[in-house]
Amino acid sequence: MTNQQQRRFEADIAGERAIEPQDWMPDDYRKTLIRQIGQHAHSEVVGMLPEGNWLTRAPTLRRKAILLAKVQDEAGHGLYLYSAAETLGCAREDLYRKMLEGRMKYSSIFNYPTLSWADIPVIGWLVDGAAIVNQVALCRTSYGPYARAMVKICKEESFHQRQGFEACMALANGSDEQRQMLQDAINRFWWPSLMMFGPDDANSPNSARSLAWKIKRHTNDELRQRFVDNTVPQVEALGMTVPDPALAWDEASGHYRFGEIDWAELNEVIAGRGICNHERLAAKRRAWDKGAWVREAALAWAEKQQRTDAA
Amino acid sequence: MNKEYWPLYEVFVRNRQGLSHRHVGSLHAADDQMALENARDAYTRRSEGCSIWVVRACQIVASQPQERGEFFDPAESKIYRHPTFYTIPDGIEHM
Numbered sequence: 001m002t003n004q005q006q007r008r009f010e011a012d013i014a015g016e017r018a019i020e021p022q023d024w025m026p027d028d029y030r031k032t033l034i035r036q037i038g039q040h041a042h043s044e045v046v047g048m049l050p051e052g053n054w055l056t057r058a059p060t061l062r063r064k065a066i067l068l069a070k071v072q073d074e075a076g077h078g079l080y081l082y083s084a085a086e087t088l089g090c091a092r093e094d095l096y097r098k099m100l101e102g103r104m105k106y107s108s109i110f111n112y113p114t115l116s117w118a119d120i121p122v123i124g125w126l127v128d129g130a131a132i133v134n135q136v137a138l139c140r141t142s143y144g145p146y147a148r149a150m151v152k153i154c155k156e157e158s159f160h161q162r163q164g165f166e167a168c169m170a171l172a173n174g175s176d177e178q179r180q181m182l183q184d185a186i187n188r189f190w191w192p193s194l195m196m197f198g199p200d201d202a203n204s205p206n207s208a209r210s211l212a213w214k215i216k217r218h219t220n221d222e223l224r225q226r227f228v229d230n231t232v233p234q235v236e237a238l239g240m241t242v243p244d245p246a247l248a249w250d251e252a253s254g255h256y257r258f259g260e261i262d263w264a265e266l267n268e269v270i271a272g273r274g275i276c277n278h279e280r281l282a283a284k285r286r287a288w289d290k291g292a293w294v295r296e297a298a299l300a301w302a303e304k305q306q307r308t309d310a311a
Numbered sequence: 312m313n314k315e316y317w318p319l320y321e322v323f324v325r326n327r328q329g330l331s332h333r334h335v336g337s338l339h340a341a342d343d344q345m346a347l348e349n350a351r352d353a354y355t356r357r358s359e360g361c362s363i364w365v366v367r368a369c370q371i372v373a374s375q376p377q378e379r380g381e382f383f384d385p386a387e388s389k390i391y392r393h394p395t396f397y398t399i400p401d402g403i404e405h406m
Contacts, residue, residue, distance in 0.1 A: 024377070079353050084336075302342035
């Protein structure tokens, strides 16, 4: 039976037929998906923190309303992804607890601080821009619920990137100080944005298997290159510069060549020693603990209502 | 940490009048009303819906993929249920 199931699974993957929740799948396929979708969900949820930092200090009511809507979207994206992960037979609370205990990861990018208002537009434009490149590719991932969540998320992310770029333009067209603020934010977020695509292909041990299972459709380096190619002209349109002396247009390949990423920095952040790792997890643990009475009270209320209805 | 989980609900949204409700995902809620309100906030933030159904996931009865073959194969042999089974001579119109 198992051989037959395995053959059917492989035929579905080869034939580009989506794998659905109740279908038989190899244990490692399931585990890989739970890890990847869970990490992705945690990233959305932790990603609310750096931006939440500026909600009360947005420069205008318009920017504040936009930022609130964006942060609310991130919560929604986290929910779509937890929902997709749960179809694989894990409980959202268990995944969430693993994140709180540091046993599951979230994107390294959210361990960088948001020091000035300019960081908010730059995150919308660069960080969400990098996420979109990754997520557009995942719309064709082989697991049905993950692919469907990605389609919905991609539709909404486009607003995130565009509002970010628009707010960047406001700074780029502003005073010298505003332009300086914008350049400073680009300088700090450029390299961490490139790191969002993960280690280079030579050091990405699980990539080959994920590609074979069509969980991933492109390698880390391919997606990173796409992001650089997309983004450099946008930096130039703002009249800003990319903090990479090695960046150059390569006529022959039709791509930008860029400098070496500081992999030691990425490894430090992933290992929990980034600037804000401690602060981010502490904030999430505090919110979880302080919300415990609300979760319990809501459940007690529901039970009481049921008893009243039954009586 | 609280080990008592809120139940799982599946969410179905009607995008606009004239269309069927379509499954869009799931969420956890303590009770039916909260499920409905959370579904509105999570799945119709951009006016994607005019009607929402939520149903406890444990209440859904589903066919099993491992029984897909025998469960659905009674329909496979009945090709005469399709219009293309029948040969109609050229020149016959409106059929």
